[in-house]
Amino acid sequence: MSLTAWLALLVFATAYVVIVSEKFNRTLVALLGAAAMVAIGSVRGHEIFFSEETGIDWNVIFLLFGMMVIVGVLRQTGVFEFLAIWAAQRARGRPFRMMVLLVLITAVASALLDNVTTVLLIAPVTLLLCDRLALDPVPFLLAEVMSSNIGGTATLIGDPPNIIIGSRAGLGFNDFLVHLAPIVVVLLAVFVGLCWLLWGRRLRYNAEHAEAVMRLEARETIHDRKLLVRVGIVLVVVLLGFVTHSITHLEPSLVALLGAGAAILVSGLPHHTYLEDVEWETLLFFAGLFIMVGSLVHQGVIGELAETLTDSIGDNYAPAALGLLGGSAVLSGIVDNIPYVATMAPLVHELVGPAAGLPPQQQSLWWSLALGADLGGNATAIGASANVVVTGIAKRNGHPISFWHFTKYGLVVTAVTIVLCVPYVALRYxxxx
Known part of the structure; x- marks a missing residue:
């Protein structure tokens, strides 16, 4: 490798370690790392902004932005508060029943929206319900965030790592549904059982508090029914756009942007209302990360590593897929799964190429990466962005969740779900x- 390539590797490794340490703002570190790549001559302006292989992946950025705007508009209707109260009343105030319903709502919403946005909306309502029922909200928050990571695994837009994988591998919304949704349904069923073992047995029912929740009027939480109908139609059309990609050939990012524009148009809301839900820091973090990883691709670092692995693997894709599944789960628990996948996706691309047209054995590497990274994010409090969001909300509301308290349960959930994925990958591919 050239001196510039070694310097690029040093910059990337340093930035990665600092991001993992969580001592500094990760967005700032990613942008400083990107600036350092430019300063050492590892990458240039046109390669940052216009190169599909080594630049910012605008498909990921605009897909996330579009969905954030749509959810920002949808949030104004109060539909998420309605769903939470509806779940509590359908459970008749029984804590474990309520947990199961909230877990399923979170999982489905995470698959249709994204897990970070979903937990941002569900967690505050959960805190309110637990306060009404005199329950400790921590078990509910833990169950919800873990179900959001499981549910988000099922679709292209459900978990940010999937968006990166889909863009790099050329995989569409339907591909994720066909390949990952079946195992996710199984994992959710098992996870409900784990919820009982980990938390459900210790939850206590209080008839007086349950009766107070039963008296709440869920419909009163819907602030604007006409807006809910309008934005609901837009969201359905957007999801149809994702599903019909093979027919329309519209990129998911374009569908999301068009949907965001339509949601803004039908809502008539002032721009600050829906833009406040856009996580600008997350988008900038992605941009900086793409520039750093793209620099490694441009300098041939990723290509050399892929060549070494190709020589080692040969045609033995089964151990490679299972090793990637387990290894991704472990590493995604140690570091945030977003930078991990942003680093690994170009590597897998070098190993087997785009997923379209690949035989199942080679395509399995992409699905193993997605399963390992998404589910491995449940292992620790820093394994996934949704985990960081929920622990932050809990702390601000007087219910801090320590790293080790999260990990005590997260490791169990991750181990069980990954073990179940092993026979799925082996049998299917x-x-x-």
Whole structure:
């Protein structure tokens, strides 16, 4: 490798370690790392902004932005508060029943929206309900964030790592549904059982507080029914746009942007109302990360590593897929799964290329990466962005969740879900292929 390549690797490794340490703002570190790549001559302006292989992945940035705007408009209707109260009343104030319903609502919403946005909306309502029922909200918050990571695994837009993988591998919304949704349904069913074992047995029912919740009028939380109908129609059309990609050939990012524009148009809301839900720091973090990883690709670092791995793997894709599944789960628990996937996706691309047209054995590497990274994010409090969001909300509301308290439960959930994925990957892509 050239001196510039070694310097680029040093910059990336330093930035990665600082991001993992969480001593500094990760967005600032990513942008400083990107600036350092430019300063050492590892990447240039046109390669940052216009190169599909080594620049910012605008498909990811605009897909996230579009969905954030749509959810920002939808939030004004009060529909998420309605769903939470509806769940509590359907459970008749029974804590574990309420947990199960909230877990399922969170999982489905995470698949249709994204897990970070979903927990931002569900967590405050959960705190309110637990206060009304005199329950400790921590078990509910833990169950919800873990179900959001599981549910988000099912779709292209459900978890940010999937968006990166989809863009790099050329995979669409339907591809994720076909390949990952079946195992996610199984994992959710198992997770409900784990919820009982980990938290449900210790939850206590209080008839007096349950009766107070039953008296709440869920419909009163809907602030604007006409807006809910309008934005609901827009969201359905957007999801149809994702599903019909193979027919329309519209990129998911374009569908999301058009949907965001339509939601703004039908809502008539002032711009500050829906833009306040856009996580600008997250978008800038992605941009800086793409520039750093793209620099490694441009300098040939990723290509050399892929060549080394190709020589080692040969045609033995089964151990490679299972190793990637387990290894991704472990590493995504240690570091945030977003930078991990942003680093690994170009590597897998070098190993097997875009997913379209690949035989199942080779395509399994992409799905193993997605499963390992998404589910491995449940292992620790820093494994996924949704985890960081929920622990922050809990702390601000007087219910701090320590790193080790989260990890005590997260490791169990991750281990069980990854173990269940092993036979799924082996059977689907190697035995039945």
């Amino acid at each position: 190697f035995v039945w292929a």
